[in-house]
Amino acid sequence: AQKVTQAQTEISVVEKEDVTLDCVYETRDTTYYLFWYKQPPSGELVFLIRRNSFDEQNEISGRYSWNFQKSTSSFNFTITASQVVDSAVYFCALSATDTGRRALTFGSGTRLQVQP
Amino acid sequence: NAGVTQTPKFQVLKTGQSMTLQCAQDMNHEYMSWYRQDPGMGLRLIHYSVGAGITDQGEVPNGYNVSRSTTEDFPLRLLSAAPSQTSVYFCASSSGLVIEQFFGPGTRLTVL
Numbered sequence: 001a002q003k004v005t006q007a008q009t010e011i012s013v014v015e016k017e018d019v020t021l022d023c024v025y026e027t028r029d030t031t032y033y034l035f036w037y038k039q040p041p042s043g044e045l046v047f048l049i050r051r052n053s054f055d056e057q058n059e060i061s062g063r064y065s066w067n068f069q070k071s072t073s074s075f076n077f078t079i080t081a082s083q084v085v086d087s088a089v090y091f092c093a094l095s096a097t098d099t100g101r102r103a104l105t106f107g108s109g110t111r112l113q114v115q116p
Numbered sequence: 117n118a119g120v121t122q123t124p125k126f127q128v129l130k131t132g133q134s135m136t137l138q139c140a141q142d143m144n145h146e147y148m149s150w151y152r153q154d155p156g157m158g159l160r161l162i163h164y165s166v167g168a169g170i171t172d173q174g175e176v177p178n179g180y181n182v183s184r185s186t187t188e189d190f191p192l193r194l195l196s197a198a199p200s201q202t203s204v205y206f207c208a209s210s211s212g213l214v215i216e217q218f219f220g221p222g223t224r225l226t227v228l
Binding site for chain 2: 004009033035037043044045047050052091093095102103104105106107108109
């Protein structure tokens, strides 16, 4: 069985602060994918990034960066110089693919509030 | 491309009523799934399909039926609505080439 834990329920920061969202996962599969999705107040789910279990290279995309560490089963997400528009619920998700199943296991989400 | 579409956007049902939530995608994706989102619990998988004619249960399938007669459509049927089914329902699709799932805009369902 897969499990994703987002221990931070809610984070509040002031604009321009850096913020890191934590994600810890559990799976016995050797091949899996990790994702981050953003859910703004409007309610839609927006795909942000995907990482597979064989690619531990960390990535920076503009103000976003991701830190994948297999040794600690973590896939953390950092927003640099946060902005009010970053206010949303962020979900970490896992898709374990050894069985061919594509289903996502979601964490419970972290609500980020960026104050002006 | 319209991507993943869901209808209706909002629905109010009385306990015991049945209804079908519609989901369609125009990306020729073979994989489709239904999730429900409840406050503080993230999204949980209800049913999924790996292709036309093939469906399987997810984490919380009780009270729901699905079928997949075409690649494009994946309707979710509530057989006898219960207040515990009050939730936001999301449909998603993906293909073998694009691992990430694309989500529809969601259906907010209230069962009184």
